[in-house]
Amino acid sequence: MSAPATTEAKPASPAAALVPPPPSDKIKIKVDGREVEVPKMMPDWQGKPQPTTMLQACHLAGHEVPHYCYHPKLPIAGNCRMCLVEFGTPQLGPDRKPVLNEDGTSKIAKSVLPYEPTTPRGAIACATPISPGMEIYPNSPATKQMREAVLESLLINHPLDCPICDQAGECKLQEYSVQHGQAESRFVEQKVHKPKAVDLGPRIVLDDERCVLCTRCIRFTKDIVGDDALGIVNRGSYNTIAAWAEGAFDNNYTLNTVDICPVGALTSKDFRFQMRVWFMKETKSLCTSCGTGCNIVVGSREEKVYRYEPRQNDAVNSTWMCDSGRLNYKWIGRADRLQKCGMRIAERGMLEVAWPTALKAISAKLSSAPTGSVAVIASARQTTEELWLLAKLAKKFNALTDSIARNGEGDKLLVNSDKNPNSNGSRVTGIAGPQLGANLAKIADGIRIGSIKTLIVFGEDVTKHGIGVDLLAKLDTLIVSDILPNATTAAAHFVLPGCAHVEKRGTFVNVKGRVQKFMRAVEAPGDARPEWEFLHELVHHVTGQNGFSTIEGLFNQMAREVPGFAGLEWAKLGDTGVTVQI
């Protein structure tokens, strides 16, 4: 093809990119007329220092430059053109020295089209590095006009089906139309029609008409996951995203593309048409499917969980999470959840009782239990606070304690082979040793020979871990807390209904020692209570030690007593946690 003058902003010379930057690590520029000093280098999508871009500099100066294709954790594409901004650079004389105004300031040459010097030429803020003395005009009429034009272009072939689009309410087309768009379109032609409801993979549906072709999904699966499953087929305005074969977009991270899709093109088969996003409450929480502890946002409405979405934490999961973890929430609302406290009376079987009755009876049993006759099997899916309270209780009887190891397959990105969210929590609190489950055989032996008469089980079905129903039958007292019924709860003398993590607050310690907190998204069903609440009462009844009745106080007290947590405070954990030495 013929190549007229290039349209991209050019540095002085391509080779200039190779010259190492001068020692100064800050650059002075002006953004919207205000002078700011910004770092010369900033992290790119992989965290490597690269020359600071206009978009990053504007962000530091408090101006968010609108964008579709740019994503801080993906390679830069520069294709949407939404971040075009008008800019100028110090004008240089023939001697290559800056031309000065009368007041001694540098004269600024605004960037213009080389073939039409009266028309401003924007640069894409996402990919254009700043230079000393540069002026960026994120609010100038020319910048606004460029944004309006890009938005108009993006909308001419868009179906404008917001009323039935899942993205409505969190859609960048909607948001930018409000902020930067114009009310009317001049378009009077027929729209391009493209495939609807394309089955991209087992969890993803694509609406090609809504797609703005930003290629975030393509870059994500290729550059982050390493599965080059998506691409573009056809040409020009008929471009469409496609998987290399129908339904072939099937790795364990596909649903992240739904999050990063700035529009309603990619939808989750699990979530689509389930709930309008503006009705949902968003709660900061953690994923519990493995020891990585990806930070998430729980979307819920009226005590029902509708979706998990990843929440950025660069120390843990960047902005991603795996599909299996994301979809592992349905059990929370199961109809067979344990909802009542149960107490077995010899001649009458299991009776539903109220909390005070159950706790009083348990406390009475435990208070008379001799040292060494009690064992505790906890779960590394419980919160650190709960594990700590159980450890306190166990200490009173010098009880054998343990938690259950849960191993599976990991991957290179986020999935860890430790399928417990809080194995390290059970180690730090002393419930388990370095090897989870190492005491299970000893406990089984103790029951077999009759030295262990009382067993406390939290959140695990021990019949699957070497302590069968026959052994459980030998116990004088079996106290079980769980969320769903199982063979262990069926054999229990006391059943205490507990909470899913989205129904309570607490902390987990991930495989790397990151102590992270999560908040309550929904109410627990029936009489179910957060375990730390009733454990706190039990500890008080049995040991006489008073504790805190708030999760903040409880955590802080634990931090004071557990050596590994020295110096931690609930408030200091923030939204993204603190790493401790395990």
Added chain:
Amino acid sequence: MPQEHRLILKHADQPGYTPDMECYLRHGGYDALKKVLALAPKDLPDGKKVSPQEQVREDVKSSGLRGRGGAGFSAGIKWSLVDRRSGKPIYLICNADESEPGTFKDRQIIHKDPHQLIEGMILSCWANDVKLAYLYIRGEMPQGAKLLNKALDEARTKNFLGKNILGSGYDLEIYVHRGAGAYICGEETGLIESLEGKRAYPRIKPPYFPAVLGLYMCPTIVNNVETLCHVKHIVNMGPAEYAKLGTPNNTGTRIVSLSGDVKRPGYFEIEVGKVTLGELINDPAFGGGLREGRKLKAVIPGGSSSKILKAGETFKLNRKGPDGQMAKVDVSLLDLPYDFDSLMAAGTMSGSGAIIVLDDTRDIVETLANLAEFYAHESCGQCTPCREGALWMSKALHRMTHGEGRKADADYLLHIAQNIQGRTICAFGEAAAWPVLSFVKKFKEDFETKGAADEAKAAAKH
């Protein structure tokens, strides 16, 4: 009387001249290669040595050679921007993706004198320390690819290519790569992506300037077929002698593809700037004038993406007056010298050297609709303004040519085109917008009359 000056096409159309090695050698083929391989380092007065390669690079720069692909950028400066300190291999790519509508010059070279191109490539590779080069030829030229592959085989047999070329210690390999039929592959970074086996999406600049981050993220030179051929003649003639051809800042010869409403369409090699547009259209040695009874309506001077020039237009050009002072002078369309700078001063470009002549029987709206359809079809669709705008313009023009025009469509088209130019990743944005901007601005009446007539017809129906 203006005449052709055949340098590149000197032998091509001579009776009995064949594209094989023997014929090329009989006509002084590969002498330039032997000449540069025999060059010795030059000692400068300050004691520095200039390598033979540097000497040739300097010669290309001082010859004033400008790229013949479209942008007319100095070939010598393009070479001087190559990052030679990265430690990475330097690649050279011959851009033989000749696809600008109206352009049919490179294929003359490829089909009739492929060894000239190969020699030009070898010289350019040698001068730039390139060990591996690619010849990217458009998919629609299968015969050309066959000929080039045969010629490369012949060159390998004679050790003009391969290891230790003619005992010089220099190694070079050239491969032909066929495109799959997309105009955008002619855009150098799109071409590079395509060569890497990807979709030909042009790269963003910065940071991906080919001279630094080109093929496989290595420094890369991309030159047009005709440009590379000129290197051979610069070596043979010497830069000073070469620069005497053409006019200052517009040196050498170039092949013009003349098409449209002339009696003798075809390709003509001229000294740049020594022949005017009028001569190219009307002179018996060139286009031979319009057909009987036809009047000139417009000229598209540099391939379909260049801005149209209207018959009767005059332009302000810098000319040296009798007093030796530069002054702005009025020059009419037909008196425009056909060179890079004059056409730029006329608000358009000589682009790929393809002149398309329109006479008064041509409907300007229909013509633009045809061009717009091409650009809508060829937009790669990577970036928003061009992807959406190119098809939008084409749809509007299709509507106008099917009886549904509106008087307001002229401004409507300008609005769309203005939002494309200067806002895209590559120059395709300009290529798509410029025909619309120039046609509508210069022939606004044609558009408004047609639109108003359609509106009147529609109103009468109701």
